[in-house]
Amino acid sequence: MTRNRRLSLLLLPISLVLLTQALPGRAQQGTSARFAFADTTLLRDTLDLHFGGLFPLADSLQVAPDTLRALMIRYHLIIPRLTLGRMVSLADSLHVPVDSVGPVMDRERFNPLNNRGKKQKTDFQYTSGYDTQRTTSTWTNGSQYRLSRGAGYLTNITSIELQNITSNNIVSQRQNREATTEAGLSFNRNVSVGGRSYQLRFYSVDPGSPTTQDETKNEYSFTGRAQRKSQLLSLDSNIRTGWLDDNSVAAIKRGLSGSADGRIRLQGGNVFSHDLSGSVSGNISRTRQPFHTLESNTQDLSTSLRGNLAVLPNAPLGLNVNYSLRHTKVETPVQTIRYDTVLTTPARIDTINGVLINRIANVGNSADATLRMRKDSDHSLQLAGSVNSSDSPTGTHWDGGGKATLRYLVSGAAIDANYGDTRSTSIYLRQRGGGGYQEHDLSRSADGQLVRSIGTRFVTKLLGSIGLDQYRYVAQADSATPPSPRDAYRQQYRGEVSYIASDKITTGLVLQVSLNRTINIQAATTGSNSDTRSYRGEWRWNFRMFKSLTVTQNNSIQADYLAYPFAPDRNTLALSYNTVTSLAAQLPGNFLIDVQHNVSQLPRGSYVLQPDGRNYLQLSDNSQNYALNVGARYQPAPGLGIHFEPHYMSSDRSGTVNGVQTKQRTDKHLDFSGGVDLNWKVGAKGQLTGRVSRSYSDQRTINYQNGVGVLTPRSETDFWNGNLQLSWTL
Amino acid sequence: MGFRRAGLAIAAGVLALALGACVNPFQPATPESPTGKGVTENFATPDLLLQTMSDAISTKGTSGRNAYYDVLADSTGTPGMPAFYAFHFPAVVDAWRLSTQRDPPNPWDIRLEKLFYDYLIGLLPTFTYTFVWAPDNSSPVDQYDPTAGTALYHRYYELQATSGSINKTIAIGYADLYMQKVNGRWWLYRWEDRVNPPDGVNPTDPDRLSMGRRRLDSTTAGP
Numbered sequence: 001m002t003r004n005r006r007l008s009l010l011l012l013p014i015s016l017v018l019l020t021q022a023l024p025g026r027a028q029q030g031t032s033a034r035f036a037f038a039d040t041t042l043l044r045d046t047l048d049l050h051f052g053g054l055f056p057l058a059d060s061l062q063v064a065p066d067t068l069r070a071l072m073i074r075y076h077l078i079i080p081r082l083t084l085g086r087m088v089s090l091a092d093s094l095h096v097p098v099d100s101v102g103p104v105m106d107r108e109r110f111n112p113l114n115n116r117g118k119k120q121k122t123d124f125q126y127t128s129g130y131d132t133q134r135t136t137s138t139w140t141n142g143s144q145y146r147l148s149r150g151a152g153y154l155t156n157i158t159s160i161e162l163q164n165i166t167s168n169n170i171v172s173q174r175q176n177r178e179a180t181t182e183a184g185l186s187f188n189r190n191v192s193v194g195g196r197s198y199q200l201r202f203y204s205v206d207p208g209s210p211t212t213q214d215e216t217k218n219e220y221s222f223t224g225r226a227q228r229k230s231q232l233l234s235l236d237s238n239i240r241t242g243w244l245d246d247n248s249v250a251a252i253k254r255g256l257s258g259s260a261d262g263r264i265r266l267q268g269g270n271v272f273s274h275d276l277s278g279s280v281s282g283n284i285s286r287t288r289q290p291f292h293t294l295e296s297n298t299q300d301l302s303t304s305l306r307g308n309l310a311v312l313p314n315a316p317l318g319l320n321v322n323y324s325l326r327h328t329k330v331e332t333p334v335q336t337i338r339y340d341t342v343l344t345t346p347a348r349i350d351t352i353n354g355v356l357i358n359r360i361a362n363v364g365n366s367a368d369a370t371l372r373m374r375k376d377s378d379h380s381l382q383l384a385g386s387v388n389s390s391d392s393p394t395g396t397h398w399d400g401g402g403k404a405t406l407r408y409l410v411s412g413a414a415i416d417a418n419y420g421d422t423r424s425t426s427i428y429l430r431q432r433g434g435g436g437y438q439e440h441d442l443s444r445s446a447d448g449q450l451v452r453s454i455g456t457r458f459v460t461k462l463l464g465s466i467g468l469d470q471y472r473y474v475a476q477a478d479s480a481t482p483p484s485p486r487d488a489y490r491q492q493y494r495g496e497v498s499y500i501a502s503d504k505i506t507t508g509l510v511l512q513v514s515l516n517r518t519i520n521i522q523a524a525t526t527g528s529n530s531d532t533r534s535y536r537g538e539w540r541w542n543f544r545m546f547k548s549l550t551v552t553q554n555n556s557i558q559a560d561y562l563a564y565p566f567a568p569d570r571n572t573l574a575l576s577y578n579t580v581t582s583l584a585a586q587l588p589g590n591f592l593i594d595v596q597h598n599v600s601q602l603p604r605g606s607y608v609l610q611p612d613g614r615n616y617l618q619l620s621d622n623s624q625n626y627a628l629n630v631g632a633r634y635q636p637a638p639g640l641g642i643h644f645e646p647h648y649m650s651s652d653r654s655g656t657v658n659g660v661q662t663k664q665r666t667d668k669h670l671d672f673s674g675g676v677d678l679n680w681k682v683g684a685k686g687q688l689t690g691r692v693s694r695s696y697s698d699q700r701t702i703n704y705q706n707g708v709g710v711l712t713p714r715s716e717t718d719f720w721n722g723n724l725q726l727s728w729t730l
Numbered sequence: 731m732g733f734r735r736a737g738l739a740i741a742a743g744v745l746a747l748a749l750g751a752c753v754n755p756f757q758p759a760t761p762e763s764p765t766g767k768g769v770t771e772n773f774a775t776p777d778l779l780l781q782t783m784s785d786a787i788s789t790k791g792t793s794g795r796n797a798y799y800d801v802l803a804d805s806t807g808t809p810g811m812p813a814f815y816a817f818h819f820p821a822v823v824d825a826w827r828l829s830t831q832r833d834p835p836n837p838w839d840i841r842l843e844k845l846f847y848d849y850l851i852g853l854l855p856t857f858t859y860t861f862v863w864a865p866d867n868s869s870p871v872d873q874y875d876p877t878a879g880t881a882l883y884h885r886y887y888e889l890q891a892t893s894g895s896i897n898k899t900i901a902i903g904y905a906d907l908y909m910q911k912v913n914g915r916w917w918l919y920r921w922e923d924r925v926n927p928p929d930g931v932n933p934t935d936p937d938r939l940s941m942g943r944r945r946l947d948s949t950t951a952g953p
Contacts, residue, residue: 165820170927172821206821206931213824250831289831334831358832381740394835394845394949406741426841434848434948443806444755467808468756483799484792487758490808490913516913518771518800519758525793527764528771534914556877560914562774566764574774578877600876604774625876669871699871715870
């Protein structure tokens with residue numbers, strides 16, 4: 001069968017769908033053609049949250065929409081009445097990326113310089129949580145205490161985590177206890193000094209390990225903070241220096257430790273801004289192994305420097321540069337050795353004990369620059385370049401590349417185009433029989449997308465992409481056997497049409513064609529080269545039947561032709577027919593229910609040469625899968641929810657033996673999970689939140705031998721799981 | 731309008747360069763004619779991917795190594811491709827840290843996994859390897875969603891090395907294997923390793939180690 005005839009088979013059901021003119025539906029739509037396919041229906045219906053402008057904003061910030069949504073939900077707990085716009089405003093005013101708003105605000109809460117001048121302030125928060133799963137249970141306790149009286153301040157952060165891991169009735173324990181206490185004086189709004197104490201107690205035991213993994217660490221240090229803020233320059237720095245006493249299974253270290261970090265921001269109006277942050281931390285210690293007495297000098301050091309330069313950030317032509325330098329070095333004594341010197345006159349043996357120091361160093365440097373030409377959000381061109389390098393005990397890595405991104409709206413059509421080219425070199429050091437070679441990698445890709453509305457009811461989208469990865473190897477050691485050179489090639493075309501009948505009904509069609517080639521180059525390996533040609537057709541519709549009832553269905557058919565250019569007798573075809581039907585309903589009395597039914601059939605076969613000299617498809621196996629998933633949630637009272645989630649799956653698999661299709665295996669599987677969700681106020685200042693569920697799973701399998709079914713023993717699991725968290729604020 | 735003209739001019743220039751260039755920048759290399767059959771790489775289903783992985787370990791040599799590399803998801807090239815990471819059993823990490831007095835490499839990425847393959851097949855160079863997967867009876871239910879193109883398989887594994895009458899197990903344990911379908915084929919992007927409980931973290935037979943422990947051992951420096 002020729003490729004065109006195979007394709008025509010796939011087009012048949014799609015044509016039928018077009019002829020039937022199925023009922024269309026509509027979800028929340030963006031305003032620009034670029035976001036015509038963006039859909040926030042799920043968020044609106046299940047969370048009752050509104051994320052108006054989520055997609056354009058995420059696009060503008062160059063973060064994934066689900067990341068922005070997750071950040072907003074997370075910060076919503078810290079910052080009440082948070083909206084997307086307010087979160088972006090906070091990021092702008094703090095001069096940090098949007099994903100750093102929460103950590104920065106949390107850090108500033110404990111900055112004594114921000115609390116100076118307040119006559120009297122006391123904050124206390126206690127949190128306790130218990131999380132239990134099938135094999136793991138974790139109990140956490142934490143407290144945060146802040147006190148300020150005029151110039152004086154005292155803070156304490158304590159956390160305790162106790163974890164049990166069960167495997168085949170063997171329980172492993174991991175316990176971690178940490179406390180950081182700091183007290184001091186703020187001389188003014190710019191300078192403070194104090195003392196800090198840090199205690200760590202770690203305990204880990206596993207019945208399979210010969211000993212426990214205890215660690216006891218104490219640090220006592222002086223601290224200092226300074227900051228200066230003006231319209232042009234803002235600067236803040238922290239210094240800590242003191243005594244370290246670390247007793248772990250790897251080493252016992254005692255000595256001086258210290259750290260310093262600082263941030264500088266230079267703002268030149270709307271012309272430029274430069275953020276620079278750096279940190280240095282380390283220790284100079286006398287160190288020994290726990291089971292040896294000989295001590296040696298060790299030094300641990302960690303440095304990092306990060307910077308960002310933005311030139312003309314709001315102008316049509318702008319430049320953004322990021323750079324980062326990172327270096328860490330850890331020294332550990334690994335072995336005590338003994339040198340004996342035999343002297344003859346007079347006869348004696350001099351013994352000198354020595355220690356080998358294991359030094360592990362990691363280095364990572366990176367820089368990137370982006371030149372941005374922008375008229376508005378729909379007309380822009382970005383040219384970016386980046387360089388990265390890293391050095392670790394296993395080898396080194398370097399990569400550099402460039403990328404061009406064009407966005408253009410012309411005659412109502414939104415055009416996106418990208419081109420990227422990256423080259424990298426990795427050196428794998430010769431270790432334990434492996435490595436000892438260089439890997440040179442070239443990665444090149446281009447893609448383009450056009451989205452256009454036709455009239456008021458049709459939206460079309462065309463997409464094409466192409467990519468090539470090349471791997472080449474050079475041996476660096478005589479004994480090294482590097483991998484053989486190879487290429488990976490891919491191309492894809494996709495067309496999508498969406499028809500919007502009304503605000504209740506939407507339907508859409510997708511046709512996608514792709515080719516992926518795995519190309520080994522050397523003769524010894526080319527036998528496994530393969531080309532995968534995939535053809536996919538998809539029809540989906542969405543119908544909001546009533547105000548609180550939405551039905552969605554997605555039908556797809558896909559064919560994957562796997563061809564071996566040098567071994568055509570191994571060519572195969574895998575087909576996939578799939579239908580997913582979803583029903584989302586909001587019933588009176590705060591009752592939500594989602595039902596999803598999934599049907600799939602997956603026939604697969606290979607091409608067999610027949611007497612007429614042509615290859616014909618012969619099915620080798622076929623799977624039929626059915627799944628029914630239900631999610632029901634009832635909220636009888638504020639702060640109390642009841643959930644009920646059964647899942648049923650059935651699978652039948654048949655194979656072909658001597659040309660006859662016979663049943664091979666049947667699986668039936670039931671999952672059930674039900675429980676309560678809590679969000680209760682405890683007293684005036686406490687909150688109890690969490691979920692407690694009971695999960696049950698059951699499976700039966702029938703294996704067929706010569707057509708006779710053999711029932712395997714029932715497989716069953718039943719356990720409690722969930723988490724509860726109590727927080728209390730003074 | 732000036733910006734629009736400039737944009738169109740740039741787009742036209744890029745198109746002219748692309749069409750007029752003498753060399754197709756996306757032209758892959760021409761492979762040599764094969765001299766051997768090699769490992770049959772088939773990633774059409776999660777089961778076939780695991781079979782290819784098994785064959786790659788059992789078949790030592792360049793063909794096996796290439797097949798092993800092709801199993802692993804590499805996020806540096808294809809858009810939408812997840813990155814491969816292996817996670818070790820926590821007690822194994824504790825025991826390895828104790829015995830070597832080193833912190834293990836973290837994360838265990840595709841770069842370390844490629845080196846690990848060479849270490850694994852070089853453990854007993856004169857032995858024949860047989861790597862087998864079997865169902866995990868403690869977690870018999872696999873998750874497979876052909877629509878989303880995701881799969882999570884729970885498997886028991888065992889690697890046997892044979893030379894004449896000598897037969898020994900050199901890797902044994904359980905793995906939670908996360909796979910994803912991208913560009914018409916399946917990729918392995920996460921291996922969560924667990925020890926075989928009867929053998930434990932420190933087995934009586936020192937050869938019967940988990941793959942996670944073997945991975946960590948492969949980083950111990952040495953020529």
